[in-house]
Amino acid sequence: MNTVTRLKGAHAQRQRGAVAITFALSLLVLFGFMALVFDLGRTYVVRTELQNAADAAALAGAKDLNQKLTGITTAIATVIAIGPKNETKFSFKGNAAIDITVDMISVGSCPDDVCMVPVSSITTDGQAADKTFLKVYIPSGGLATFFAGIAGNATTRTYGRAVAGYYLxxxxxxxxxxxxxxxxxxxxxxxxxxxxxxxxxxxxxxxxxxxxxxxxxxxxxxxxxxxxxxxxxxxxxxxxxxxxxxxxxxxxxxxxxxxxxxxxxxxxxxxxxxxxxxxxxxxxxxxxxxxxxxxxxxxxxxxxxxxxxxxxxxxxxxxxxxxxxxxxxxxxxxxxxxxxxxxxxxxxxxxxxxxxxxxxxxxxxxxxxxxxxxxxxxxxxxxxxxxxxxxxxxxxxxxxxxxxxxxxxxxxxxxxxxxxxxxxxxxxxxxxxxxxxxxxxxxxxxxxxxxxxxxxxxxxxxxxxxxxxxxxxxxxxxxxxxxxxxxxxxxxxxxxxxxxxxxxxxx
Incomplete structure (x- = not known):
């Protein structure tokens, strides 16, 4: 093998190495875009599903607040009942009814977080007297990722949050x-x-x-x-x-x-x-x-x-x-x-x-x-x-x-x-x-x-x-x-x- 032939072979090997590196880097970029499209897109869809459920539950529950403990009790039942009427099709549970529990519900005297207390803490008519706002917070749990996991992000999380009510x-x-x-x-x-x-x-x-x-x-x-x-x-x-x-x-x-x-x-x-x-x-x-x-x-x-x-x-x-x-x-x-x-x-x-x-x-x-x-x-x-x-x-x-x-x-x-x-x-x-x-x-x-x-x-x-x-x-x-x-x-x-x-x- 002459010198020219040896040089051409070495050059080809270097080219193949450069292509491999470029291809690997391109895969990383590709998977990054796929993570944006699939994983973040899926997270956004789940957020929308949970938000719709939170909005419906908060509005329905707020209508029951009557400044009495009986109203608090009724509101809890209403909110929990609204959950299964909404589904999440892309969450970790698949096509499943949304589950709202009492720990996801808060009530308050104004719509701001500073006014809110867990609904379970209201046990008397006196405590219920000024509670005219209701907050529902529905967490998604961990959403398994398809492509973001390659970068070490195995799950994403989101939530639905809504406050409804009235100034008396x-x-x-x-x-x-x-x-x-x-x-x-x-x-x-x-x-x-x-x-x-x-x-x-x-x-x-x-x-x-x-x-x-x-x-x-x-x-x-x-x-x-x-x-x-x-x-x-x-x-x-x-x-x-x-x-x-x-x-x-x-x-x-x-x-x-x-x-x-x-x-x-x-x-x-x-x-x-x-x-x-x-x-x-x-x-x-x-x-x-x-x-x-x-x-x-x-x-x-x-x-x-x-x-x-x-x-x-x-x-x-x-x-x-x-x-x-x-x-x-x-x-x-x-x-x-x-x-x-x-x-x-x-x-x-x-x-x-x-x-x-x-x-x-x-x-x-x-x-x-x-x-x-x-x-x-x-x-x-x-x-x-x-x-x-x-x-x-x-x-x-x-x-x-x-x-x-x-x-x-x-x-x-x-x-x-x-x-x-x-x-x-x-x-x-x-x-x-x-x-x-x-x-x-x-x-x-x-x-x-x-x-x-x-x-x-x-x-x-x-x-x-x-x-x-x-x-x-x-x-x-x-x-x-x-x-x-x-x-x-x-x-x-x-x-x-x-x-x-x-x-x-x-x-």
Whole structure:
């Protein structure tokens, strides 16, 4: 064999060695892609199967939660029964019914993990009283791999996880003193031979009040901050649930679980820390603040209309859209203050000595006629704009010109029968401002359902305060909550019956 032949043979051997190495490396890459396609794809399919089962089980079980131990027991049975109605076709068990056991179920007072406890730990009605959310967690177990095992990954794991439930009542955990706690429905005479005006626990529809001036009947009072979770009479309230920081999420959402009905009792709180309360309320105006006090725009969206209805400042007329645009035709004098004055000694509204001191009127609702007898009169027809002078005093007449108070009834999405009002004008920029497009708004988020309290019948302090709830009132926030501490809100009547949240999936 000559030299050339030997060289050619050696070269061929080297080529064969290089091809073998390349082929081996290609196999590793190929098996890697096959692991992605087959093993991870299979894991994804199993995740979807388990998630569908978890969603169905959580929704079905949450419907059984009734704040009683019997509801907990029923929910457990419902969730476990839902499991076999779902199958996993690609899991380690093959085509098998999904098995849900009691250790996969948790319940809580809010949808977050921090609120959840094992369902097996609930053994009394008291423990079940605030449990309105149910979590189902279904682990897959080990899923044997086909190709990833070559790299040492013999199994993969996944899970299905769902939380469903409801905040018991759409009531912001804030309580204000009733002006007239003995009269749920009263009558106030109106000049000009018009029918009497309805008052509800002393509040008049269409008039704004500073809620921060309607606290307990003591000097320098602030409203009650209510314990949003613990249901009276017990078990005893938890101090961990009795702070403004804890109540913040409930104020953000405008919900609570502790006010079951009216009349009823509720636990108080350790005090109204203004910062967290202010920031939580202002989420309704697309102002989410920052840091630990920030609300989540997803669970606490802004209103669809974030226009503030502020009175003219000082001697200036204020920007267009202020109440001066609908209070006086061709004038900029009224109103002279944002809300009606509350006497610091009696905690009652001061009869307005001048027409400008009624505050911003009818930005959301209107005064209504009283029907029936005291103390249980009810709402009749709404008064007209032309009745302002008889309702509020000589010289005060709503501006019904083309540039004044809205004259046309609102169009959908407002319900049929909704009367014209600045808030109900969803066009232009005079009475309407949309939130940031990244934060889709929700109509009536500026309406606070607030507990109305018989302050004389309430007692105690901090967590052990015993608060007498006699009703729930609707109050429309005309402006953001402002420093040093004011919540200007227009009364829109009593809430009856007390509303509840729909059951829905949270995650």
């Amino acid at each position: 009542k759409e009531i912001t955990p804030i309580g204000i003193c009733a002006i007239d706690p003995a009269t749920a429905g009263g009558r106030r005479p109106v000049a000009g031979g018009l029918p009497d005006e309805l008052t509800e626990f002393g509040f008049r529809r269409g008039i704004a009040y500073d809620l921060m001036e309607l606290g307990p009947l003591v000097a320098n009072s602030t409203p009650f901050l209510l314990n949003p979770i613990d249901v009276y009479p017990g078990p005893p309230c938890d101090n961990n649930h009795s702070s403004a920081s804890y109540a913040r999420n409930f104020i953000c959402a405008g919900t609570s679980a502790s006010i079951v009905s009216a009349p009823s009792w509720a636990f108080g709180s350790t005090g109204m820390s203004w910062g967290p309360v202010r920031d939580a309320l202002n989420s309704r105006f697309d102002d989410f603040g920052g840091g630990a006090n920030a609300c989540d725009p997803t669970s606490a969206p802004p209103d669809v209309n974030v226009k503030q209805y502020t009175v003219p400042g000082g001697t200036g007329a204020g920007p267009a859209g202020n109440p001066r645009d609908w209070t006086q035709e061709g004038a900029n004098d009224y109103p002279t203050q944002q809300s009606i004055t509350i006497d610091s000694a009696t905690h009652k509204p001061v009869p307005a000595p001048t027409i400008g001191q009624y505050g911003a009127l009818w930005s959301y609702s209107r005064a209504v006629q009283a029907v029936g007898t005291v103390p249980n009169a009810t709402a009749g027809a709404a008064f007209a704009l032309s009745d302002w002078e008889n309702l509020y005093g000589t010289g005060l007449a709503a501006d019904t010109s083309a540039t004044g108070y809205p004259a046309s009834p609102p169009i959908p999405p407002f319900p049929v029968g909704t009367l014209a009002a600045p808030y109900n004008t969803l066009s232009g920029n005079k009475y309407f401002t949309a939130p940031n497009p990244s934060h889709p708004g929700k109509r009536d988020r500026r309406v606070l359902n607030v507990a109305i309290v018989d302050c004389a019948a309430s007692s105690g302090n901090n967590c052990n305060a015993k608060i007498r709830i006699i009703g729930v009132g609707r109050f429309f926030m005309q402006t953001k909550a402002v420093n040093p501490s004011s919540i200007y809100a227009e009364f829109d009547g009593l809430v009856n019956p007390i509303p509840s949240f729909e059951i829905r999936l949270y995650r």
